[in-house]
Amino acid sequence: MATVLPPPSKRQKTAAAARAREQVSPPPLPVGNQRIQFTDADTGLAQGPIVTVSLADLTPANLSLLLNSLLDRHDPSERLPYRFYDPLGGEAAVAVADFSQQKLLEAIAEGRASAETTLSIPCRAEAVFRVRAITRCSAAISGHGESILSAQFSPANSSRLATGSGDKTARIWDTETGTPMHTLSGHTGWVLCVAWSPDGGLLATGGMDGTVRIWDPVAGKPLGGPLKGHGKWITSIAWEPYHVQEPGRPRLASASKDGTVRIWDVVGRKTDFALTGHKGCVSCVRWGGKGWIYTAGHDKTVKVWEAKEGKCVHTLNSHAHWVNHLALSTDFALRTAYHDHTGKKGVPETIEAKREKAKERFEAAAGVNTGGSGSNETVERLVSASDDCTMYLWSPATSTKPVTRLLGHQKQVNHVVFSPDGTLLASAGFDNLIKLWSAKDGTFLYTLKGHVGPVYQVAFSADSRLLVSGSKDTTLKVWDVRTGKLKEDLPGHKDQVFAVDWSPDGERVGSGGQDKQVRVWRH
Amino acid sequence: MPQNEYIERFQKQHGRRLDYEERKRKRIAREGHNASEKAQNLRGLRAKLYQQKRHKEKIQMKKQIKAHEERNVKSSEPAAPSDTPLPAYLLDRSNQTNAKALSSAIKNKRAEKAAKFSVPLPKVRGISEEEMFKVVKTGKKTAKKSWKRMITKPTFVGPDFTRRPVKYERFIRPMGLRYKKANVSHATVLFFLGLYLHRSQVTHPELGVTVQLPIISVKKNPQNPMYTQLGVLTKGTIIEVNVSELGLVTAGGKVVWGRWAQITNNCENDGCVNAQLRVYQQRPSKPKREIMAM
Numbered sequence: 001m002a003t004v005l006p007p008p009s010k011r012q013k014t015a016a017a018a019r020a021r022e023q024v025s026p027p028p029l030p031v032g033n034q035r036i037q038f039t040d041a042d043t044g045l046a047q048g049p050i051v052t053v054s055l056a057d058l059t060p061a062n063l064s065l066l067l068n069s070l071l072d073r074h075d076p077s078e079r080l081p082y083r084f085y086d087p088l089g090g091e092a093a094v095a096v097a098d099f100s101q102q103k104l105l106e107a108i109a110e111g112r113a114s115a116e117t118t119l120s121i122p123c124r125a126e127a128v129f130r131v132r133a134i135t136r137c138s139a140a141i142s143g144h145g146e147s148i149l150s151a152q153f154s155p156a157n158s159s160r161l162a163t164g165s166g167d168k169t170a171r172i173w174d175t176e177t178g179t180p181m182h183t184l185s186g187h188t189g190w191v192l193c194v195a196w197s198p199d200g201g202l203l204a205t206g207g208m209d210g211t212v213r214i215w216d217p218v219a220g221k222p223l224g225g226p227l228k229g230h231g232k233w234i235t236s237i238a239w240e241p242y243h244v245q246e247p248g249r250p251r252l253a254s255a256s257k258d259g260t261v262r263i264w265d266v267v268g269r270k271t272d273f274a275l276t277g278h279k280g281c282v283s284c285v286r287w288g289g290k291g292w293i294y295t296a297g298h299d300k301t302v303k304v305w306e307a308k309e310g311k312c313v314h315t316l317n318s319h320a321h322w323v324n325h326l327a328l329s330t331d332f333a334l335r336t337a338y339h340d341h342t343g344k345k346g347v348p349e350t351i352e353a354k355r356e357k358a359k360e361r362f363e364a365a366a367g368v369n370t371g372g373s374g375s376n377e378t379v380e381r382l383v384s385a386s387d388d389c390t391m392y393l394w395s396p397a398t399s400t401k402p403v404t405r406l407l408g409h410q411k412q413v414n415h416v417v418f419s420p421d422g423t424l425l426a427s428a429g430f431d432n433l434i435k436l437w438s439a440k441d442g443t444f445l446y447t448l449k450g451h452v453g454p455v456y457q458v459a460f461s462a463d464s465r466l467l468v469s470g471s472k473d474t475t476l477k478v479w480d481v482r483t484g485k486l487k488e489d490l491p492g493h494k495d496q497v498f499a500v501d502w503s504p505d506g507e508r509v510g511s512g513g514q515d516k517q518v519r520v521w522r523h
Numbered sequence: 524m525p526q527n528e529y530i531e532r533f534q535k536q537h538g539r540r541l542d543y544e545e546r547k548r549k550r551i552a553r554e555g556h557n558a559s560e561k562a563q564n565l566r567g568l569r570a571k572l573y574q575q576k577r578h579k580e581k582i583q584m585k586k587q588i589k590a591h592e593e594r595n596v597k598s599s600e601p602a603a604p605s606d607t608p609l610p611a612y613l614l615d616r617s618n619q620t621n622a623k624a625l626s627s628a629i630k631n632k633r634a635e636k637a638a639k640f641s642v643p644l645p646k647v648r649g650i651s652e653e654e655m656f657k658v659v660k661t662g663k664k665t666a667k668k669s670w671k672r673m674i675t676k677p678t679f680v681g682p683d684f685t686r687r688p689v690k691y692e693r694f695i696r697p698m699g700l701r702y703k704k705a706n707v708s709h710a711t712v713l714f715f716l717g718l719y720l721h722r723s724q725v726t727h728p729e730l731g732v733t734v735q736l737p738i739i740s741v742k743k744n745p746q747n748p749m750y751t752q753l754g755v756l757t758k759g760t761i762i763e764v765n766v767s768e769l770g771l772v773t774a775g776g777k778v779v780w781g782r783w784a785q786i787t788n789n790c791e792n793d794g795c796v797n798a799q800l801r802v803y804q805q806r807p808s809k810p811k812r813e814i815m816a817m
Contacts, residue, residue, distance in 0.1 A: 149610040166608020192611040235611040257614075281615060298615070324612060414612055452778045453770065456612070475776030491775040498610045514607075 030055040030105050032115045038067050041085055041122035042423070042440060047071065050118055055108075058101050060084050067123060083482075085122040088113055098482075127421065127463035129341045131506030132523040133478045134468065137492045138508070139178030139520040143171060148512025150193050151499040155336040156200035157343065158503030160217065161510040163518055164191030170205045172217055175508055175520045182220025186213055192234055197250055198242040198337035198358070202266065204252055206234025212254045214266055224269050232257035238287040240307070242337035243359035247351055253293055255282035261295050263310065273310040277303055284326045288380050289334055289362040292396070296323035302384050304396050314400045321387035325415050329381040329439060332420035332462070333358075333365035336504045341462060343505060365422055381439065383425055385413035391427055393442045404442035408435055415457050419464035424481060426467055428455035434469055436481055446484030450477050459502040459509070468509050470497035476511055476521065492519055526685045527698070643785045643799040647759030650676075650746050655755070659695065671695070677702050677790040679738050679754040679762070694753055702756060705796040707764050707784050708733035736764040738796070739781050756796055760786045764798065 008016070032055050038047040048070030053062075068079040084099035088107050099121060107113040146166030154160035160181070161173045170184040170191045189208025196203055202223070203215040210233055211226035233256065240251040251272060255261045261275040261282055280298035287293050292313065293305040302316040302323055328334070337358040340346045348354045366378035381403075382394040389409045392402040411431035418425055418439055425437040434448040434455055453472030460467055466487065467479045474495055478488035495514035502509050509521040524532055540546075558577070565573050659671035671693060678696040682703075686692060743761040744750035756762070763781045771779040784798035 147608045149608055190608045192614075233611070233614070235614075283612070452772060452776060456610070471776075472770075473772040473776045473778075474774060489776065494774060498613075 030108075034058060034104075034115050035118040037118050037120045038063075038070070038123050039120045041124040046120075047123065055101075055105065055115070058104060060099055063099070063121065063123075080125045080128060082123045083126050085124070087119050087121045124423065127341070127465070129463055129506070131461035131463045131466060131502075133466050133480075133487045134476075134490065134509045134521040135488055135523055136521065137490070137519050138522040139175065139518075140492070141173060141178055141180065141518045141520070142516065143173075143180045143183075144169070144512075144516050144518070146190070147495075147498060147514040147516060148518060149190060149498055151501050151510050151512045151518070152194050152196055153501050153503035153508070153510060154196050154200045154217065155198055155339050155504050157339075158505050158507040160200075161501075161503075161508075161518065161520070162194045162196065162203055162205075162217065163499070163510075163512050164194045164205055164207075165512075165516075166190045168207070170194055170203070170215070171518075172203070172220060173510075173518055173520075175510065178520060182217070184213075184215050184220060184222070186222055186226065187211065189233065193237050195237040195239060195252070196335075197239045197252075198335060199354070200339070202250065204237050204239070204254075204266075206237050206254055208233045210234065210256065210258075212237065212252070212264060223266075227254075227262075227264050227269060227271075229262050229271050229274070230254065230256040230258055230260065232281075235282060236284045238285045238293070240287055241289045241334045241358070241362065243355050243362055244289065244291060244307075247355070253285045253287055255285040255295060257281045259297070261285050261293070261305075263293075263307070275303075275305050275310050275312070277312050277315075280322075283322065283324055286326045286328050286331070286382075287334070288328055289330050289366065290378070290380055290397070292380075294326055294328070294382055294396070296326045296384055298322040300386075302326065302382070302394070314396055316384075316392075316394055316396065316400055316402070318392050318402050318405070319384065319386040319388055319390075321412075323384050323386045324413065325385040327383050327385075327416045327418050327425075329379075329418045329422040330362055330365040331418055332460075332504070333361045337361070339504060341505065365420075381418075381422075383416050383418065383439075385416040385427055387412045389413060389429070391416055391425075391437075393425075393439075406435075406437055406442050406444070408444055408447070409433065411454075414454070417458055417460055419460045419481070420462055421464040424460075424464060426458050426460065426481070428458045428469060430454040432471075432473075434458055434467070434479070436467075436484060446481075448477075448479045448484060448486070450486050450489070451475070453496070456496070456498055457500045459500055461502050462504055462506040466502075468500055468502055470500035470511055470513070472496040474513075474515075476500060476509070490521060493517070525683065642761070642801060643787060644759045647745050647757070650757060655746075655750070656694075673697065674700070674753065674755060675791070676700065677756045677796065679703070679741050679756055681740070681754075696753065700791070702790070702796050703737060704735050705738050705762060705764055705784065705786070705798045706733055707736045707766075707798050707800055734769065736766060736768075739763040739765050742783060756786055756790050758786055758789050761801070762786060762796075762798060764800075766800075 033052045034055050035050055035052050037050045039045065040047055048067060063084055064082045067082055073079050086097035086099055089097055104113065108115065144165040144167055148163050148165050150164040152162055159174060159176045161175050162170060164170045168187045168189060168191065172181040174181045187207035187209055191205050191207045193206045194203065203217045204212055206212045210230040211228050212234060213226050214223045216223055234254050235257060236255040238253045250266050251263055252266060253261055253263050259278045259280055259282060263272040265272050278295065278297035278299050282295050282297045284296045285293065291307045293307050294302060296302045300319045300321060300323065303312055304314040306313050338348060338354045348357050363378050366380050379395055379397055382396055383391055385391045389411060391406040391413055393404050393406065395403050409429040409431055411429050413427050413429045415428040416425065423439055425439045427435050432451045432454060436445040438445055451471040451473050455469050455471045458467055458469040465481060467481050469477050474493045474497065476490040476497060477486060480487045493513050493515050497511050497513040500509065500511040510518065512518045561573055655674065655676060656672040657675050658669050659673050660666040660669060665671050673695040677700045680696060680701055740763045741751055741754045741760060742763050744755055744757060745759050746757060761783055764784050765780065766782045767778060767780050773779055783801045785801060786796060786798045788797040790796045
């Protein structure tokens with residue numbers, strides 16, 4: 001029963017009446033002009049000329065319009081949405097505090113800023129499309145006989161979702177109707193990982209039985225038999241990026257508990273070579289867009305291999321315990337290759353054009369993180385999450401020393417991802433927390449608190465504005481990464497959620513877990 | 524403050540004797556000598572009792588040493604993959620707590636709709652008041668009117684319980700029969716295993732585990748509403764236990780704190796409380812009381 005508040009006393013009533021009588025004057029309009037210079041938040045380069053703007057007009061919406069016109073984007077269709085950061089906070093404030101007129105006026109009043117100096121405002125272009133936060137479960141599809149261990153959307157569109165399960169099958173679901181499409185049976189053990197090829201034409205699954213199988217996702221048929229070679233179960237699969245593939249001869253890398261990574265020729269159905277060097281279980285493999293393969297192992301090392309001959313290029317030692325997961329700043333571009341937010345319209349006709357587009361997208365993604373040097377050189381950054389409760393940010397192309405160490409988690413870090421635009425990092429730990437970091441220099445931004453169990457997986461939306469997380473506490477949670485606040489709490493699963501994936505086009509989220517149901521979530 | 528903790532209270536207020544630590548050290552240092560002296564010099568019944576005590580102590584010691592040794596051995600055998608499928612990132616982790624098995628078992632059971640209104644023990648034996656209460660006949664007036672009762676069954680009293688003044692205390696709940704913890708399991712087969720569990724865990728692939736949990740309250744004693752109020756623990760009583768350490772979560776993702784369980788043993792005979800978690804929380808379908816035809 002709700003407590004009924006006592007009525008206000010006479011003193012309170014007279015005070016309220018006096019307040020109502022008193023006239024409130026509107027805040028005075030600021031007078032004066034301010035010279036401003038837009039700079040790129042990532043590289044620090046100037047954007048457009050120095051302009052003088054009246055203080056009264058200095059709102060983010062006006063700034064966005066101004067910057068677009070300064071950069072000669074007059075047509076409304078070609079304008080980019082911009083995010084402006086606090087110009088007064090210095091280096092650390094970039095990517096944390098937003099620009100606000102109020103704060104600037106206060107600073108001028110206090111003498112921390114002056115209208116006489118040029119104010120450089122860091123800005124960053126955001127995705128031109130907007131992904132809406134998922135709010136409801138559009139389908140809960142039963143079918144798997146055991147826990148769902150992995151899930152991934154097709155890079156082409158969100159209507160196909162592949163899941164691997166403990167019932168020794170993988171399944172492909174039609175998420176539009178919420179119905180099963182194909183059951184891919186053949187494995188003799190749990191299906192631990194599923195991976196769509198970047199063009200969406202093939203599906204690879206790896207299982208507890210130590211085999212990798214390739215499937216035709218349209219027909220739902222296996223392409224040949226199992227790829228045998230590993231002695232123990234498969235932990236992770238990575239496809240060769242589309243733009244470096246030999247046309248018609250895609251390859252994939254599979255990491256295994258037996259300590260090796262095998263590179264398979266998918267068409268020839270044989271091992272090209274095996275990367276042996278890890279002394280323990282290889283927990284994660286990533287195939288970079290510049291011809292390097294990155295692997296992380298339980299032997300505390302991250303190794304970088306040359307994808308042509310399989311030579312070990314670097315060994316990155318810094319971690320003090322198992323390395324659990326790796327993420328590349330270009331992961332999203334590599335996963336989706338030539339598919340972008342325009343959907344089917346944006347897919348080029350010929351293979352050459354597709355390769356060209358995939359390359360362009362990769363380079364755009366890799367160019368974001370050049371770290372203020374301003375060069376056009378593409379840099380692929382790597383982040384490794386470990387059982388020693390920390391992460392390291394690497395730039396393997398330039399140095400074998402870590403760029404920085406990300407401290408803050410209080411238990412093992414299980415999963416880490418870069419945002420699709422490459423500016424943010426999200427890490428999920430067994431301490432029930434998700435942490436957001438700036439991908440540029442690894443500064444800590446936010447802790448996303450809310451889960452009451454270990455967080456197993458996180459996934460960014462394609463526009464990098466939202467994050468979804470799946471946890472042992474049976475819920476999915478959607479977070480606004482700009483403010484670090486909880487956006488949606490999505491209960492529904494009856495048991496822990498092992499796998500969660502946000503489709504590359506942002507339409508749907510797919511999740512699966514121990515309750516054997518695949519759930520599809522939409523706005 | 525609970526009534527019986529006056530020593531702790533005193534220590535908090537005034538501290539200990541200044542030579543407490545030294546005396547303690549010396550006492551412990553003397554222990555071996557004392558044991559030896561007793562073993563050599565005691566005669567007759569005392570010697571017998573002493574040997575018995577010593578025998579038990581030695582068994583405990585040996586067990587402990589063995590446990591320590593086992594802990595130090597590094598097994599080369601890879602841990603067998605568990606029966607429940609796990610994603611790759613959880614495979615080599617041994618911290619899969621048994622509590623999880625327990626909660627999964629509950630969830631699986633819940634999926635079966637038939638389990639909805641079932642309690643582990645649907646029927647209980649009726650207990651008469653003569654069996655439950657002993658009439659207290661000490662003191663002149665108490666004996667004359669015989670209005671005071673002592674409860675002969677195990678009871679649960681809250682953590683901050685203090686006894687009422689003698690004049691008003693109608694029911695005495697003896698200290699020795701009070702329980703704070705229950706061995707909670709989720710399995711029907713535990714009956715057949717005939718477990719006498721005290722701070723122990725039993726794992727079974729299907730059945731989950733037994734864990735010792737603090738009792739929060741007595742929800743329903745099927746014998747009599749008054750017994751519920753008095754917190755009497757008899758077979759079939761539904762109690763609420765604190766499951767927060769198991770890490771169970773609700774469908775909404777909140778941590779479950781209390782969960783209901785039904786007592787499955789005759790606590791007064793066994794000296795411990797064994798209970799089973801109930802699958803469904805709502806609607807306590809009360810076990811039927813059955814008066815046994817004598």
